[in-house]
Amino acid sequence: MSKKLPETNSESGEVDLGQLFKMIGSAFERLFSLIGNLLYKLFLSFVWLVFFVRKHFIKLVIAAALTFVLAMIKDSLSDPIYKSSAIIKQNYPTGENLYDLVDYYNALISRKDSTSLAEALGIPQSSTLNLVSFDVDPMVGENVRIKNYDDYLKSLDSSLSSDIDYEKYIENTQRQDYNLQKVSIRTINTFESRLVFQRIVKNLNSSDYFTREQEKDINELENERSAILRSLEESDSLQETYKKILEQPLDEINPGSQTSITIQGQENKLDTKEYELY
Structure with a gap:
């Protein structure tokens, strides 16, 4: 038995490929034509400008000189700033x-x-x-900008600071900042x-x-001042109490309050009468 293989349409593929190359060629041709026309017009404009300056050179020089003289006269006659x-x-x-x-x-x-x-x-x-x-x-100078940038990075989380570079920081910084x-x-x-x-x-x-x-800042400072004054008053009161204790004889305070240290059967008696508050 003979098997019949399917026939491929090679002719159609060649036609499609040829049309694709033709379209690409037409696109490049239009692009080169556009660039050529643009360069041609620029060249014509340059040539026209050269001929215009050459033809009216004297007039242009006189106009520039008059403009300079009028500006000098205006500056000399105007009030100083x-x-x-x-x-x-x-x-x-x-x-x-x-x-x-x-x-x-x-x-x-x-x-x-x-x-x-x-x-x-x-x-x-x-x-x-x-x-x-x-x-x-x-x-502001460059050193100040760099220092501000470093302080800004320190105030951010490490995961955020890595995404902000110096140029982006300067771009987002306002003049009034x-x-x-x-x-x-x-x-x-x-x-x-x-x-x-x-x-x-x-x-x-x-x-x-x-x-x-x-x-807001004044209220915070007043609160800190009040807290410090209260602490000083309490410290003064505690200091007066210790002073009174030190001024009294030790026996009158507590006869059994003496400190005794026994070492190898010997008893050494240490009388303490001075205390440090600070």
Whole structure:
């Protein structure tokens, strides 16, 4: 008997494979065509720019020179800008409040609201006309960042600290998180900035968060103080009691309270009259 084997459609497979290669070739052709057109247009733009500069070179040089001269004249005729700075050290994390205050002052300057600005800074309304802007920046170096990063890792669990690298820590750290902040004031005239800095600190210390945290710390300190005073009073009372005992004759306290030590049948009597409280 003869067995009839199934016939494979080799012709269909060859056609499908040929179509696949044709599609791939068309895709590469379109890609190379796109890149070629893009490079061609860039080249044409560069050539056009070269011809434009060559044609209008003198005009461009004159325009640049005039711009430089006008800028110099404007700087010479404009009022000088004075800058005063102060370093603020935060005992509490109030950096966000500080940055909000600076933004608020700059907004009042932009709106030229001299009345509200004078009230906020505690200065005469005429003095607010000299203010140009307020700036605040953290006073931090690379060594401080590294130290803060190390302290932060120590405060975390070991399983979490391994997932946080230095770059991620710096990226997630906000400018207001640093303790030292530099506040600067720009004015058009000489200005008594010390009063303004004092008022900024006063406004910062009167915020709800600062007041709440300060009251919490004061209450804790008062509790510790009361506990220490109670301990001292109890120690003084105990010391007075020991002092009275030492001042009395030993026989009057307890005739049988003497300490006796017997060694090999011999009795040595030790009279103790001094006690140490501390």
